[in-house]
Amino acid sequence: MSVSWPEIVFLVFCVITAVQLFYYLYFFSRFAFYKKPKRESSMQHAVSVIVCARDEAQNLADNLPEVLQQDYKSTFEVVAVNDNSFDDSKYVLEYLSKPFRNLRPIELKQEARLIQGKKFPLSMGIKESKYELLLLTDADCKPAGKNWIELMQDAFSNGKEIALGYGAYYKKPGLLNKLIRFETFISALQYFSYALAGMPYMGVGRNLAYRKELFFRNKGFSSHNQLPGGDDDLFINKVATKTNTAIVVDAEAFTYSEPKTSWVQWRSQKTRHYSTSKHYKSKHKFWLGLYAAAHFLFYPLLVVAAVFYCWWIALSVFAFRLIIQGIVYSKSMKKLDEKDLVWLYPLLDIWQWFYYLFFANTLFKKPGNNWK
Incomplete structure (x- = not known):
């Protein structure tokens, strides 16, 4: 019996x-x-x-006091690495100190030309x-609450080395x-889901902790x-294991930063x-x-199947997937305080298809050396 191409x-x-349902049920449902x-x-x-900062005087003045005034009963220091700034970052740090x-401000006067991006100043800060x-x-970045340090460090138990x-x-x-915010x-x-599944592969430098x-x-x-x-992300991809990594999703443990305001900046x-x-x-790739x-x-096949095979069967499959996706997304968005996106998720999911087109060539484009 022959099978037609619409079938x-x-x-x-x-x-x-x-x-897709496998990802929602096996990975994402964990989070x-x-x-x-x-x-x-x-x-x-x-x-x-x-x-670490380079030419970020205003951001340092706005956000660093929130870090310095954390409600943390134990000892903590803030190491601020000023990486060859030309603005008033040095004077802001001197004033706040x-x-x-x-x-503890650290002034870098000479760039490490063989180490690109943020890695040299960050390495110096760690050292x-x-x-x-x-x-x-x-x-x-600004911590969401006064207990940011408390909550992030609390993840380091039972042999954990990364939060x-x-x-x-x-x-x-x-x-x-x-x-x-949807892409974030x-x-x-x-x-988060991969980490819970024992396959941690990245973290974000805006909010990340690990042992020296x-x-x-x-x-x-x-x-x-x-x-x-x-x-x-590459450092975490190298050193994270299924047993040494924890996640922290308390609302007070988030950090917030200003989003880009133009498509060009975001791209x-x-x-x-x-x-x-x-x-x-x-394995992560x-x-x-x-x-x-x-x-x-998914969406091109949905359209072709609905037009040339059977529209109500194709849409029934789509509806089932949408329900599972909606349950996972809504509970996850509430955890991350992105509740205003819950009712937009069907449209945002379609947008994600265009997102792949919009950013496809960034996978092959060589980025500049500036880490800001």
């Missing part, structure tokens, strides 16, 4: 849908239904917060830090802001010093980010690539 298209559509494990006791570690004795537990953020946090963006009016949500949903001993044991960024990016930012993904471990390919093929 073949429908079968392929069903296979692609099944692949959607995640509950923070209860601990009978909590140890407070001494913490070194590392902030007078009332805040736990602020100069006093304490074993390192908590990283950026100059343009992945959420680096969110402020809610602003306009379509671009929603698209940026999807990224977080993936790296882990950094030096793995020779820092030496394996990818030639790349401008990767101080966060430039994503070009820097995606330039490192090709250097992930093979496979699972991430399979998810992206399945999502990209």
Whole structure:
């Protein structure tokens, strides 16, 4: 019995849908239904917060006091690395260091030309830090609450060496802001879910913690010093294991930063980010690539199957997938305080198809050396 091409298209559509449902049910549901494990006791570690800045005087003035005034009963310091700034960053740090004795400014006068991007100033900050537990953020980030340090360091128990946090963006009016926050949500949903599945593959430098001993044991960024990016995701991709990585999703443990306000700026930012993904471990590239390919093929196959095979059967498959996706997305968005995106997720999911087209060439485009 011969099989017509519309039937073949429908079968392929069903296979692609099944692949997506596998990701929602096996990976993403782990985060959607995640509950923070209860601990009978909590140890407070001494913490070194590392902030690197280049020409970020205004951001330092706006955000650094929120880091310095954390409600943390144990010892912590803030190591602020001023990387060859031409603005007033040096004077802002000098001014803040007078009332805040736990602020330690470090001035870099000469750029390390063989180490691109943020890795050299970050390495210097880590080298100069006093304490074993390192908590990283950026100059343009502000902790969501006074207990950010407390909550991030609380993840370091039972042999954990890495804590992945959420680096969110402020809610602003306009379509671009929603698209940026949705993309940030999807990224977080993936790296949190993979970590819970025992396959951690990245973290974001806006909100990330790890042990200093882990950094030096793995020779820092030496394996990818030639790349401008990767101080966060490539390092975690190299050193994270299924047993040494924890996630922190308390609302007060988020950091917030200002989102880009133009498509050009956002595209430039994503070009820097995606330039490192090709250097992930093979297993991570496979699972991430399979998810992206399945999502990209889903909507064209849906249209062809609905037009040339049977519209109500194709739409029934789509509706079932939409319900499963909606349950996972809504619970995950509420966890990450992106509740205003819940009712937009069907449209945002369609947008993600165009997102792949819009940013496809960033995977092959060489980014600039500037780490900002």
